[in-house]
Amino acid sequence: MGTKERRxxxxxxxxxxxxAAARELFIREGYExxxxxxxxxxxxxxxxTIYLYFRDKSEILNEICEQTFAKLARTLERIEARDLDPLEKLREGCRAYIRFGMRNRHQYRLALMVSGESLEGAFDATYEGSMGERAFGFLLHGVERCQAAGIFSVGEAAVASQVLWAAVHGVTSLLxxxxxxxxxxxxxxxxxxxxIGTVIRGLMKGRG
Amino acid sequence: MGTKERRxxxxxxxxxxxxAAARELFIREGYExxxxxxxxxxxxxxxxTIYLYFRDKSEILNEICEQTFAKLARTLERIEARDLDPLEKLREGCRAYIRFGMRNRHQYRLALMVSGESLEGAFDATYEGSMGERAFGFLLHGVERCQAAGIFSVGEAAVASQVLWAAVHGVTSLLxxxxxxxxxxxxxxxxxxxxIGTVIRGLMKGRG
DNA sequence: TTCATCTGCTTAACACTGTAAAGTAGCTAA
DNA sequence: TTAGCTACTTTACAGTGTTAAGCAGATGAA
Structure with a gap:
């Protein structure tokens, strides 16, 4: 009696x-x-019918955003696995982040440039355990590695990595x-x- | 026959x-x-009746944004006039910029985080001669002064100031x-x- | 003063939007 | 065979930005 399974x-x-339909349309024309x-x-x-599968429009968006940011997380983890010196690895990650933002401009905007207001509850996915956390974790880890290697001046890695993030997000958003x-x-x-070069230079040891 | 004048x-x-009505509402609740x-x-x-005075909704927004950014331009020009060393003047300008963005979040978002798409033609005001130009001019000028004073390494000021802008915009946008x-x-x-500290350090002379 | 015109505003309407409630086929299990 | 459930559709509501048509009153000319 596999009828339930089939259904x-x-x-x-x-x-x-x-x-799939929503993703294609959102990417081509933007959520709104x-x-x-x-x-x-x-x-x-x-x-x-859509409402039988999703609570509302923003839930569709959320799901799509989560998937897209999972792609970013995977890209960053691939870089993480590569054999590069700490500084170059961090740089490569930043480049990948910016490229990702530009390629997925609509979703990037909705997740990081709109959410919070104006758009009802778009991408209100809790941070804990989200793809955003994994992506930011890459930066944090990269900064810590540079500190451990004596390249960056020591200090709270959370601060340094959020500064770096602000800058990287700034270029992305501006572009x-x-x-x-x-x-x-x-x-x-x-x-x-x-x-990328300037901020990393600013985080480096010596001359301050 | 002052009837035309009165009208x-x-x-x-x-x-x-x-x-005035639109401004108050937009500020309190956001354009959309x-x-x-x-x-x-x-x-x-x-x-x-509104359509007898404005082409459409976005034209109201444009006018308000232009006024708001004029306030930013004035704030920056007041800093420009103060007697501070080049570095501190630049820093003060950056602080003012970020504070401005946070205080005028709705308009800041519409001008720099939404425009371009999704919102029909919001804030498509041409850059030339705009308040945005005056605001960015402050950064450019401040960077040039630091280069001239031998604090920043010389190079294209346009590049350095856009890097600085990206970072400053990044924090603003993130916050x-x-x-x-x-x-x-x-x-x-x-x-x-x-x-601000990190990016400025990254732009400074020596240690590269 | 009378009358036509013009000005400034309103009413009605269009084509959309996201979404809730009610209705309806057709499959399923008793 | 029939009762109930599942999956979907139809209808409807309250809202959106905006356009077109209408209308009262001020204005300028006769």
């Missing part, structure tokens, strides 16, 4: 289908511009919002490299 | 009233959460979105001071 499978399949009706149309179900606006930003890669 | 005055007065009907209700006119979320950010002022 569970079918249910999961439709849930996945909704997520995509309506529940558009998602429904894409999967050829009535709009309210996302002004990337092709009319503000005369210097060349993208130049800005990225110089920012 | 122009009245027209201007209502325009001002709309702006405030509807044209709410603004209209506040000034006791019908919703469509706005995560300020009272559940991410365990270190204490606000600590993060602000450390970020």
């Amino acid at each position: 569970d499978r079918e249910r999961e399949a439709l849930r996945e289908e909704i997520l 511009r995509v309506s529940m009706r558009r998602i429904a149309e894409k999967i050829e179900y009535s709009p309210t 996302i919002t002004l990337g092709d606006g009319d503000f005369p930003l210097i060349e993208k890669n130049r800005l990225i490299e110089e920012t | 122009d005055r009245e027209r201007e007065a209502l325009r001002e009233e709309i702006l 959460r405030v509807s044209m009907r709410r603004i209209a209700e506040k000034i006791e006119y019908s919703p469509t 706005i979105t995560l300020g009272d979320g559940d991410f365990p950010l270190i204490e606000k002022n600590r993060l602000i001071e450390e970020t």
